[in-house]
Structure formats: C-alpha cells, structure tokens
Amino acid sequence: MPKVTYIEFDGTERPVELPAGWSLMQGATLNGVDGIEGECGGSCGCATCHVYVDEAFLDKLDPPSETEEEMLDCTSSPREANSRLSCQIKADPRIDGIIVRLPETQS
Amino acid sequence: MGDGAGVVIVGGGQAGYQTAESLRQLGFPGAITVIAAEDFPPYQRPPLSKAYLLGEVDRHRLKFRTEEYYAEHGIDLRLGAEATAIxxxxxRLLLADGTSLAYSHLVLATGARVRLLPIPGAELAGVHYLRSLADVEAIERRLGEVAAVAVIGAGFIGLEFAAVARKLGKPVTVLEAAPRVMARVVAPELSAFFDETHRAHGVDIHCDTAVVEIAGRDGQAAEVVCADGHRVAAGLVVVGIGVIPETGLADACGLTCDDGIVVDGHGSTDDPAIFAAGDCTSYHHPFAGRRIRLESVQxxxxxxxTVAAAIAGQARVYxxxxxxxxxxYDVKLQMVGLSAGCEKVVVRGDRAGGKFSLFHYREGVLRAVDSVNRPADHILARKLLAAGISPTPEQAADADFKLKDLLGAASA
Structure with a gap:
C-alpha cells in the first residue's frame, strides 16, 4: 500500500499506509492526523484539507482541476506554489512515499 | 472524575462522534462512553445517498475513525446498544440490556428518525427510507432487481437518490406534494434550476401530487397510486418526506422539548448535567434571530x-x-445563511451555464448565498456573513467584483 507521511504543523511526523484510491484527506481523518478537517466529506467544497506537497512529489500529481484552483484561493492558511487540497490527491504507487506538510489552520 | 462517572453520550452519529472527539482534543481527562444504536462504528451519512450508492466509496471509507482510534483515546464505544431511560x-443512564451507567455529564445526540409514509401499502417490500447504512445497503440490493424507481418527496434525500438512480440507468419518477421541488429548504429560483436539471437527466417530476397508496403484488411494491388517479409503476419506492427529532428519552425525564430538545447556546438543557447536540435539538440561533432546529452536518x-467545550470548561457560544x-449529478450546491423571508435575490455568474450563486437580501442586508458549482463564492459568503459584511446587490451581481476584497487583509 502506498505510504504517505503527514507532517503536522508542530512538526510531528505521521506515516500512514493508504489503500490505493483513497484520498490523502480520508487517510488523514480516518487515522486521526491532526490538522486536516475535510468537513465537506471530500467533494472539493470547503478548502479545509489544505496541504503543502513536498516539492519532489509535486510534478507527479495530476494538476488541480478548475474547481480546486478556485478553492485554493480560499484556504485559511496562505496559498503557496505547492498548495493542494488533499481530498483531490489519491494514493497510488506513483506517489509512494509522498510527504505533505499541514498548515497552521484550516478554517 | 473522582467518583468514576464520566461523560456518557447517547448517539453515535455525527454529533455524538464529534462530541467525543472534541472532548479528547480539548484534553478532557475523564471517561467517555458512546452508546451507539447501529452495529457499525460512527460514520458519515452524507455519502450514503451519493457516492456510496454509486459504488465510489466502500463502507469502511465512511467511518470517521478506525476502531483503533476509540480504544487509543479511551473512548468506550458501545455498538448496538440502546438507552432506555434517564x-x-x-x-444514571439506563440501558436496554438491564445495566446502567453513572454520568457526570450526559449528552443526548439522538438525532432524528424518518417520517413514515402514512398510507396503505407503505409496509410492502420494496418501500425504503434512506437514513442509515443498513437502509442504503437494502436499497442497493433492491435497485439491482427492479425495472423502475419511484421517489416520494423531492427534498435533498429524494433528489440525491433520484440522481443516483438515473446515473445507474433506471427510469425515475419523483412525486412531491408541494408545488415545487425542495420547497422547504430553498428559494423558488433554486427549485426551478433543480427541476430543470432533473428533467434534463430524464427524471419524471410531478409536483402538487399527493400519494394515496402503494399497490403491491405478492407482498412486493408494484405501483404508487396518486390522489388524481395517476399510477406509477415501480418496484422500488424510496420515501424521503422529512425526519422527526428523537426526543423520547428527554421527554420522558421531563426535559423541555418543543420540536426538539430545547438547549441554550452552550448546548445545555434545563438540567445543567444534560446537554444535547445535533438534529434532535432546538435552540435560539443568534443569526436566525429566532428558535430553530437544523438538520445538517454543520x-x-x-x-x-460546543457541547464538548462546555463540558471541558472552555465554554463558547454556538x-x-x-x-x-x-x-x-455534476451539480454541487452549497448554501450558507437562511434565505427564508428574503425579498430580493441577485444572481452572480452564469445561470444558463449552471455555474452561479444566488445572493439573498432582506431589508437590504445579505442573509444567505446559494452557490451552484461556485464553491469559492460559498466559502467567501461564509466569511462575509460571519463577519456581518454585506456586499451591495450591485457588487454581488458583478462577477468581476472581488468579494474577497471586502473581507480586508486580516481575515481574507
């Protein structure tokens, strides 16, 4: 199963193995990673699952959809070049080992 | 918790789960017990009528947390348990198995139960309600076996299910007693949009239509009979005609109930040791300016x-x-505020292209925003309404005007 490492805002590293196809948001909330809310349930509608993707993995992700682009402008913590919504990133072998950092606030 | 009594939460839905989770997040050190009626750990209900039925998520992905989470956080999750009296x-909370639990604080997160269809034939096989995972699994089995589907009630649940059934290729008829779809919860402009959307996807919608009977064959639902004599053939009938707050436990022990368990801004009932949260509560909401009862995840x-904060000694008003x-379908509707009673509506964006927001004004002040496939408008509208900032109708109608600018640098 692809491995994902979440780095919480306080620096705590949380490695989690996710079944392929699960979103990084689901993997975080189900496993109790602090700092990802995902209050809309993963429909790209709330911008509370904002993460900063490690630069080494950024190019391996599909680019954000038009909707995700709009929502990234609504994040609570500042949007950076490596900002993504974790509900839109699906675990798959291509991104095995991905590291994402969590922002200070989500809402 | 010197006497060993801790927080006992009745209900394993969104509100009950959230109370337990937030208590631990706030550092509450005492015992927490959750009495959950269903056999499955607390899960998200919204996907049931959407992604779950389409097979896009399996049941394990519906869970808020893994089972291990509860054990690791000292939350005693009792599945399949039933509270009978307070x-x-x-x-003490009395349970159906004859035992009882001492509590320092009791939280009633009992939710709501579906309103039953009060007509002959409602008990036939093939007539289903949609609230729990078990309901949806039964619908899923039935859906594969029938030629056509009828939906009674054009609210959120009914229409979400209609959309799923169409996506799965079934003929769908929707029967609604009110003059328009989603009449109880949305403005007429939005009803019109969703009416068009469903018709464009081939749903046969009949408003102003009362149903009087479900006719069966061999104990199986076969036809829905309308008051005007119209008959709709359907082997699966999904009923979504609203819910009733589950106030039985509260009522029986003398807590004030009036269309829900009456609570204050901290979720406290008129017994300071008993709180309530979620669909089962009724309270004065500062934004609404009156007492309301909401049925929503938020x-x-x-x-x-809020209840967790009050119990943990960090009270704040909800x-x-x-x-x-x-x-x-591919329509994402997001609503914030309360549009009932608004007299002016302004459209922002492209109504014909299905990407727009409706800004609702009452006495010149923005009160609600409904967004269709414009999620950024929704998020900004939440911030505007929370801050009490009202764009002018002209600003709202001008899609080039940046609503974000009204929020100022600090809060944007």
Whole structure:
C-alpha cells in the first residue's frame, strides 16, 4: 500500500499506509492526523484539507482541476506554489512515499 | 472524575462522534462512553445517498475513525446498544440490556428518525427510507432487481437518490406534494434550476401530487397510486418526506422539548448535567434571530464541538452561520445563511451555464448565498456573513467584483 507521511504543523511526523484510491484527506481523518478537517466529506467544497506537497512529489500529481484552483484561493492558511487540497490527491504507487506538510489552520 | 462517572453520550452519529472527539482534543481527562444504536462504528451519512450508492466509496471509507482510534483515546464505544431511560436524580443512564451507567455529564445526540409514509401499502417490500447504512445497503440490493424507481418527496434525500438512480440507468419518477421541488429548504429560483436539471437527466417530476397508496403484488411494491388517479409503476419506492427529532428519552425525564430538545447556546438543557447536540435539538440561533432546529452536518458537528467545550470548561457560544450542501449529478450546491423571508435575490455568474450563486437580501442586508458549482463564492459568503459584511446587490451581481476584497487583509 502506498505510504504517505503527514507532517503536522508542530512538526510531528505521521506515516500512514493508504489503500490505493483513497484520498490523502480520508487517510488523514480516518487515522486521526491532526490538522486536516475535510468537513465537506471530500467533494472539493470547503478548502479545509489544505496541504503543502513536498516539492519532489509535486510534478507527479495530476494538476488541480478548475474547481480546486478556485478553492485554493480560499484556504485559511496562505496559498503557496505547492498548495493542494488533499481530498483531490489519491494514493497510488506513483506517489509512494509522498510527504505533505499541514498548515497552521484550516478554517 | 473522582467518583468514576464520566461523560456518557447517547448517539453515535455525527454529533455524538464529534462530541467525543472534541472532548479528547480539548484534553478532557475523564471517561467517555458512546452508546451507539447501529452495529457499525460512527460514520458519515452524507455519502450514503451519493457516492456510496454509486459504488465510489466502500463502507469502511465512511467511518470517521478506525476502531483503533476509540480504544487509543479511551473512548468506550458501545455498538448496538440502546438507552432506555434517564434517572436524573441518580445521574444514571439506563440501558436496554438491564445495566446502567453513572454520568457526570450526559449528552443526548439522538438525532432524528424518518417520517413514515402514512398510507396503505407503505409496509410492502420494496418501500425504503434512506437514513442509515443498513437502509442504503437494502436499497442497493433492491435497485439491482427492479425495472423502475419511484421517489416520494423531492427534498435533498429524494433528489440525491433520484440522481443516483438515473446515473445507474433506471427510469425515475419523483412525486412531491408541494408545488415545487425542495420547497422547504430553498428559494423558488433554486427549485426551478433543480427541476430543470432533473428533467434534463430524464427524471419524471410531478409536483402538487399527493400519494394515496402503494399497490403491491405478492407482498412486493408494484405501483404508487396518486390522489388524481395517476399510477406509477415501480418496484422500488424510496420515501424521503422529512425526519422527526428523537426526543423520547428527554421527554420522558421531563426535559423541555418543543420540536426538539430545547438547549441554550452552550448546548445545555434545563438540567445543567444534560446537554444535547445535533438534529434532535432546538435552540435560539443568534443569526436566525429566532428558535430553530437544523438538520445538517454543520449543525451536528459544531454543536458537538460546543457541547464538548462546555463540558471541558472552555465554554463558547454556538453561533455559526448555518451551511448545507447537496450533490446531484455534476451539480454541487452549497448554501450558507437562511434565505427564508428574503425579498430580493441577485444572481452572480452564469445561470444558463449552471455555474452561479444566488445572493439573498432582506431589508437590504445579505442573509444567505446559494452557490451552484461556485464553491469559492460559498466559502467567501461564509466569511462575509460571519463577519456581518454585506456586499451591495450591485457588487454581488458583478462577477468581476472581488468579494474577497471586502473581507480586508486580516481575515481574507
């Protein structure tokens, strides 16, 4: 199963193995990673699952959809070049080992 | 918790789960017990009528947390358990298995139950309601076997299910007693949009239509009979005609109930040791300016957080501007505020292209925003309404005007 490492805002590293196809948001909330809310349930509608993707993995992700682009402008913590919504990133072998950092606030 | 009594939460839905989770997040050190009626760990209900039925998520992905989470956080999750009575004087909750639990604080997160269809034939096989995972699994089995589907009630649940059934290729007829779809919860402009959307996807919608009977064959639902004599053939009938707050336990022990368990801004009932959260509560909402009862994820989650904060000694008043969402086909509807009673509506964006928001004004002040496939408008509207900032109708109608600018640098 692809491995994902979440780095919480306080620096705590949380490695989690996710079944392929699960979103990084689901993997975080189900496993109790602090700092990802995902209050809309993963429909790209709330911008509370904002993460900063490690630069080494950024190019391996599909680019954000038009909707995700709009929502990234609504994040609570500042949007950076490596900002993504974790509900839109699906675990798959291509991104095995991905590291994402969590922002200070989500809402 | 010197006497060993801790927090006992009745209900394993969104509000009950959130209360337990927030208590631990706030550092509450005492015992927490959750009495959950269903056999499955607390899970998200919204996907049931959407992604789950389409096979896009399996049941394990519906869970809020893994089973291990509860054990690791000292939350005693009792699945398949039922509370039968509250002994307020003795501060004990009685359970159906004959045991009882002492509590320092009791939280009633009992939710709501579906309103039953009061007509002949409603008990036939093939007539289903949609609230729990078990309901949806039964619908899923039935759906594969029938030629056509009828939906009674054109609210969120009914229409979300209609959209799923169409996506799965079934002929769908929707029967609604009110003059328009989603009449109880949305403005007429939005009803019109969703009416068009469903018709464009081939749903046969009949408003102003009362149903009088479900006719069966061999104990199986076969036809829905309308008051005007119209008959709709359907082997699966999904009924979504609203819910009733589950107030039985509260009522029986003398807590004030009036269309829900009456609570204050901290979720406290008139017994200071008993709180309530979620669909089962009724309270004065500062934004609404009156007493309301909400049936939504946002309300359940935020009230759960509020109750946890009060119990953990970090009380804050629940005043979130209400918000809701619904997914039907590729239409993402997000609503914030309360549009009932508004006299002016302004359209922002492209109504014909299905990407627009409706800004609702009452006495010149923005009160609600409904967004269709414009999620950024929704998020900004939540911030505007929470801050009490009202764009002018002209600003709202001008899609090039940046609403974000009204929020100022600090809060944007």
């Amino acid at each position: 002994d307020r004087a003795g501060k 309300n359940a989650a935020d009230q759960g957080r 005043d979130t501007v209400p918000w809701f969402w619904s997914d039907q």
